[in-house]
Amino acid sequence: MEKKEYLDLYHQMVAIRRMEERAAELYQQGKIGGFLHLYIGQEAVSTGLIAPRTPDDRVITAYRDHGVAYNCGLSAREIIAELLGKATGCSKGKGGSMHMADVKKNYWGGHAIVGAHLPLAAGLALGDLYSKTPGVTICMFGDGATNIGYFHEALNLSKVWNLPVLWVCENNQYGMGTAVDRASAVSDIRKKADGYAILNDEVDGMDVLAVKEASAKMLEEIRAGGGPRFLEINTYRFRGHSMGDPERYRKADEVHRYQENDPIGMFRKYLIAAGIASEEEIVKLEDVIEEEVRDAVEFAENSPEPAPEELYTNVYFETY
Amino acid sequence: MARLTMREAISQALWEEMERDPKVFIMGEEVGVWGGTYAVTKGFYDHFGADRVRDTPISEAAIIGGGIGAALTGLRPVAELMTINFAFSAMDHIVNEAAKMHYMFGGQMVLPLVIRTVGGGGRQLGATHSQTPDAIFAHFPGLVVVAPGTPADAKGLLKAAIRSNDPVMFIEHATLYQTRGEVPEGDYIVPIGKSTIQRPGKDVTIVTYSKMLELSLKAADQLAKEGIEAEIVDLRTLRPLDMDPVIESFKKTNRAVIVEEGWKSYGVGSEITARIYEEAFDYVDAPVKRVAQKEVPLPYNRTLEQSAIPNVEDIIQAVKEVL
Numbered sequence: 001m002e003k004k005e006y007l008d009l010y011h012q013m014v015a016i017r018r019m020e021e022r023a024a025e026l027y028q029q030g031k032i033g034g035f036l037h038l039y040i041g042q043e044a045v046s047t048g049l050i051a052p053r054t055p056d057d058r059v060i061t062a063y064r065d066h067g068v069a070y071n072c073g074l075s076a077r078e079i080i081a082e083l084l085g086k087a088t089g090c091s092k093g094k095g096g097s098m099h100m101a102d103v104k105k106n107y108w109g110g111h112a113i114v115g116a117h118l119p120l121a122a123g124l125a126l127g128d129l130y131s132k133t134p135g136v137t138i139c140m141f142g143d144g145a146t147n148i149g150y151f152h153e154a155l156n157l158s159k160v161w162n163l164p165v166l167w168v169c170e171n172n173q174y175g176m177g178t179a180v181d182r183a184s185a186v187s188d189i190r191k192k193a194d195g196y197a198i199l200n201d202e203v204d205g206m207d208v209l210a211v212k213e214a215s216a217k218m219l220e221e222i223r224a225g226g227g228p229r230f231l232e233i234n235t236y237r238f239r240g241h242s243m244g245d246p247e248r249y250r251k252a253d254e255v256h257r258y259q260e261n262d263p264i265g266m267f268r269k270y271l272i273a274a275g276i277a278s279e280e281e282i283v284k285l286e287d288v289i290e291e292e293v294r295d296a297v298e299f300a301e302n303s304p305e306p307a308p309e310e311l312y313t314n315v316y317f318e319t320y
Numbered sequence: 321m322a323r324l325t326m327r328e329a330i331s332q333a334l335w336e337e338m339e340r341d342p343k344v345f346i347m348g349e350e351v352g353v354w355g356g357t358y359a360v361t362k363g364f365y366d367h368f369g370a371d372r373v374r375d376t377p378i379s380e381a382a383i384i385g386g387g388i389g390a391a392l393t394g395l396r397p398v399a400e401l402m403t404i405n406f407a408f409s410a411m412d413h414i415v416n417e418a419a420k421m422h423y424m425f426g427g428q429m430v431l432p433l434v435i436r437t438v439g440g441g442g443r444q445l446g447a448t449h450s451q452t453p454d455a456i457f458a459h460f461p462g463l464v465v466v467a468p469g470t471p472a473d474a475k476g477l478l479k480a481a482i483r484s485n486d487p488v489m490f491i492e493h494a495t496l497y498q499t500r501g502e503v504p505e506g507d508y509i510v511p512i513g514k515s516t517i518q519r520p521g522k523d524v525t526i527v528t529y530s531k532m533l534e535l536s537l538k539a540a541d542q543l544a545k546e547g548i549e550a551e552i553v554d555l556r557t558l559r560p561l562d563m564d565p566v567i568e569s570f571k572k573t574n575r576a577v578i579v580e581e582g583w584k585s586y587g588v589g590s591e592i593t594a595r596i597y598e599e600a601f602d603y604v605d606a607p608v609k610r611v612a613q614k615e616v617p618l619p620y621n622r623t624l625e626q627s628a629i630p631n632v633e634d635i636i637q638a639v640k641e642v643l
Contacts, residue, residue, distance in 0.1 A: 092426030103428045108392065110425070113416050119382045120417065123389015123397075130345065130371065130395060150412075153382035160377060314427035315461050317485040320513030320560045 006276050007285060009051060009208050013043040013264050014286060016067040018293040019076055020239075023066065023083055026297070027243050032083045036097050039067035041238035044263035045170050046071045048211025049138065049233070052219055056135035058128075060108040060121050062142060063098035072107035074100070076296035086303035093306045094314070106135070114175075115145040118154035118167075125163035125228075136222045137165045138215075144175025146189055155196045155228070162227040166218055167193065169230070170205065172237045177249035193230035205235030206263040209270075238262075321504055327497040329471035331360050333478040334398065336507070338368055341396060344482055347374040348383055348400025348436075357402055358438060358497055380409035384435060388418055388487075391433040396482055404439035404491060405451050418487040419462035433487045434478075440493040440531055440581060441629050447617035450625070452582035454530075455591070457489050458558035464512055465558040467491040469533030471501040473556055476510025484512060493531040493581075515562040517569065521551035524639050525569040527592050528579040529555040532611075532630060536579050539635035550639060558588060566592065567600050574605035575642040579635055584612035609638040 020038045027036045039046075042064070050059060050071040061068045069079050074090055082089030082100055090100050091110075101109035108124060111117035121139035128135040145151055146169060158165050169189050173180055181187040193200040199221075203214040211233060218229040236258040240247050271277045277285075324332065338344045345368075346352075346361060352375040355362035365373045376383050380401060387399030401407050407414060414435065421429040441450035458465045464486050468474040474492070481488040518533060519540050528536045533554050540550040551569045555561065570576050576596055578589035589610035596608055614628040 090426075091424065091428075094426050095424050099424045101425045101428060103392075103425075109421075109429075111417075113412055116381075116385065116412050116417060119385020119413065120389040120392070122382060123386035123391070124393055125389070126386055127390045127393025127395055130390065131393065150381050150385065153377070153379035154385070156377060157379060157382045157386060161374075314423045316464070316560075317422055317427075317430055318512075320464075320511075320557075 003276055006271060009047055009212070010267060010271060010282070011285060011289060012047045012071055013208065013267065014289045015076060015292060016043045016047070016070050017264055018289055019066060019070065019079065019296070022080070022293055022297055024243065026083065032097065033085065034096050036243045037064040037241065038237070038239045039064055041258065041263070042170065042172060042205065042235045043067055044208035044211055044267070045205045045233050045235050046140065048208040049140070049168060049215045051212045052216035053138060055106065056133065057219065058106045058108055058124050058135055058137040060117050060124065060137065061110065061140040062114065062117065062145065063110070063112040064142070065098065065100050065110040068140065069100045069102070069107060069110070072102065073105045074102050074107065076293055077299045080296045081300040081303050084300045084303070085305070086300055087306045087310070088300070088303040092310065094310070115141065115148035115150040117141070118145070118150050121165055122154045122157050122163055125158065125165040126161065128164055129161070134223065135164065136219055138168060139165055140168045140170055142175060143169060143171040143173070143180050143189055144178070144183065146192055147175070147184055155193065155198060158228040159196045159198055164222050165228045166215070166222055167198070167228060167230040169232045170235060171232055172235050174241070174249065176241045177245070179249070190230060190232040198228050198230045200230035200232065202232040202234060205233035206261050206266065208263060208267050321502045323500050324471050324503040325497060326471045326474050326492070326499050327358065327360055329475040329503045330478055330492065331362070332503070333475040334361065335364070337479055337482045338372065343394065344396045344398065345372040345374065346398045346400060347376055347387060349376055349378055349402050351375060351400050358494070380406050381413055384410040384413040385417065387433050387435070388413060388421070388431060391431045392429060396432045398434045398436055398482065401435060401437040403449060404437045404453060405449050407437060414457070414463065414489070415460055419460045422486070423462055430485050431487045432485045434481045434490055435488065436490045436492070438492040438494050440495055441618045441625065442495050444620055444622055444625060446620045450618040452580070452613065454491055454558055455582055455587045458588070462487070463559060464488040465491065466512060466556065467530040467558060468556060469496070469530050469554050471499065472503045472508070473510050475503050476508045477512065477556065479507070480509050480512050488512070491530070496531055496534065499534060510556070513557045513560045513562055515553055515555045515557070515565045517551060517565055518554045519550065519552040521549035521573070523549045523573055523575070524551070524642060525566065525573045525576040526550050526552045526579060526635070526639070527555065527566050527576060528552065529558070529588070530581065532579045532581050535630065535632050536635055539632045539639065542632070542636060543639060548639065548643065561591070563595050563599065566596065570596055570600050571603045574603050577609045577611060577635065577638045577642060579611045579630060581629060582613055583615055584610055585615060587612055606642040609642050611635055611638045
C-alpha cells in the first residue's frame with residue numbers, strides 16, 4: 001500500500017469524526033432537526049470496508065449513514081447541507097440525516113427502517129447479475145437488524161440466486177439500548193449466515209487495515225462468482241444511539257474502555273510507529289481536515305432553503 | 321379485434337413487453353415452472369427462461385424489496401404478489417420504500433417497478449384471502465394504483481405500467497380472469513391516471529372500477545329497461561385519481577352512486593363522494609349513495625359471503641334511491 005493510501009484512510013476517518021462532532025453541535029444549536037445518529041467510534045468500519053471497492057460496486061446502508069456517505073465520495077459540504085435541510089444537500093434537503101444518497105457515486109442510501117434495505121440490496125445485486133455487469137453490492141446493517149424477518153428473507157434469497165452481495169453486520173453491541181445477547185438467540189451473529197450456507201468471517205472493526213483486508217478478500221471472492229459472503233465487523237459506538245439517548249443501558253467505564261482503543265488514535269499511532277508518516281505530517285493533514293469541515297459548515301449555513309415548489313416535485317417521475 | 325379473456329389480455333401484455341424490452345422480467349411465487357397460480361404466465365418460463373421468469377421463495381418482503389433494488393439499477397421488474405392479501409407481508413417495502421424513495425432522495429432514485437397482484441372476494445376463500453384493500457394503497461402519495469375492469473384496459477394499462485418510471489400497484493380481480501372483451505392487437509397503451517366513461521347516460525352517474533364495473537354495467541342494462549339511463553365512469557386508476565369525467569358527468573346528472581367491492585369506511589367511495597361535494601356541491605340534487613362491502617371480515621359460507629359483497633340488485637336499489 002502506498003503512503004498516500006494510508007493517509008487517505010486516515011483523512012476519511014478523521015473527517016467523519018470532525019463532521020460528526022460539528023453535527024452534534026449544530027443539533028444542540030437547533031439547526032439540525034429530527035433524529036441524529038452519530039458514527040463516532042465506528043469510523044474504521046465503513047472506511048476500511050469501502051476502501052477496496054471499485055466504482056462498479058454499490059453501497060447501501062442503514063440510518064447511521066453520514067460516515068458511509070463520506071467514504072463513498074460525497075463531500076462534507078453536501079452531507080452537512082443535507083443535515084441542515086438545505087437545497088444543496090445530497091438529497092436536496094428532503095431526506096435529512098437518515099436518507100442520504102448519491103446514485104452517481106453508487107451510494108444507494110441511507111435507509112431508516114431497520115433491516116428493510118437488505119431486500120433492496122438483494123435487488124441491486126440481482127440487477128448486476130441479470131445485466132451481467134461486474135458490480136458487487138455492499139450492504140451494511142447493525143446487529144439489531146439481524147433479528148428482523150427481512151434479514152432472513154434477503155440472506156436466503158441471496159444464496160438461492162447466488163447474488164453478488166457482501167452482507168456486512170456492523171456489530172456495535174447494542175440495538176438502540178438492547179445488548180446483543182438480550183435480543184439475539186445467537187449472540188455470535190456471523191453464525192446466522194451458516195443457516196443460509198453463506199461463507200462468513202469476522203474482523204476487528206477498530207482496526208481499519210484489518211477491515212480493509214477482510215473486505216478486499218470477500219469482494220474478490222464474490223466478484224469471481226462465489227455468491228454472497230457475510231462479514232461481521234465488531235465495533236462500538238462511543239456516543240448514544242441518537243442525540244438525546246440517556247444511555248442507561250451501559251456503564252461509563254465500558255465506554256471508556258472502548259475509547260482507549262479509539263480506531264483513529266490507534267491508526268495515528270501506527271502510522272507514526274511504522275514510519276509511514278511523521279507527527280508533523282499528520283498534524284498538517286488534521287489541519288487540512290479541520291478546514292474542510294469548517295468550510296462545509298459555512299457552505300451549508302449559507303446555502304439556500306429548498307424553494308417552496310420543491311414540496312411538490314419528485315412525488316412521481318412521470319406526469320400523469 | 322380479438323375477443324380475449326382478461327387472463328389472455330394480461331398475459332399478452334406481459335409477453336409483448338418482455339419481447340420488446342430485455343430489461344423487463346418477472347419475479348414471484350410460482351410464476352415460472354408452475355406457470356402462475358392464475359395461469360397468467362403459462363408458457364413464459366419455457367420461452368423466456370429461468371433468468372427472466374424468476375421463481376422466488378415465499379418471501380413477500382424480498383420479492384418487493386428485491387424488485388425495488390433491481391428497478392433502481394434500471395431494470396423493469398414485474399414483481400408478483402400471489403394475492404393482494406400477501407401484500408401486507410410486504411407493506412413496509414411498498415409503503416416505506418417504493419412510495420417514498422423518489423421523493424425522499426431528491427429525485428435521484430427512479431423505480432420502474434410494477435407490483436402485479438390480485439384481489440377480490442366471492443370465491444369462498446375465507447377472511448384472509450378475499451380482501452379488496454385497494455383504498456389502502458391509494459392512500460399513499462408516490463404510489464400509482466391501477467385496477468382495470470375490462471380486458472382491453474388490462475392490456476393497455478399493464479403496458480403503460482411497465483413503461484412507467486414510477487412504482488405501480490397493478491391490482492387484478494380474481495373473478496374477472498374469465499371475462500371476455502374486445503382487445504386491440506399489438507402495441508395498445510391505455511394512459512395511467514385517466515378515468516373513462518364506459519357507458520353513456522343522462523339520469524345518474526355510477527362511479528366504479530374493477531369487478532364492480534361488470535356488475536354496474538348489468539345494473540345499468542336492467543335500469544335501461546325501466547327507462548333510467550345510468551352513465552358509468554370507470555376510474556381505472558385510483559392514484560393519481562382523475563376526477564374530471566366524474567365531475568363532468570355529475571354536473572349533467574346531478575346524482576351519483578359510488579360502487580366498490582371494498583369496505584365502505586375510509587374507502588374509495590368515501591373519497592369520490594367527498595370530492596363531488598367539494599368540487600360540484602351546487603350541482604347536488606340528492607345525497608350521493610355508496611354501495612360497498614358489509615363491514616365484516618368475509619365469511620367462508622357461500623350465502624353469507626355473497627350477502628356481504630355488493631350485487632346488481634344493491635346497485636339498482638341505490639340508483640333508485642338517488643333518483
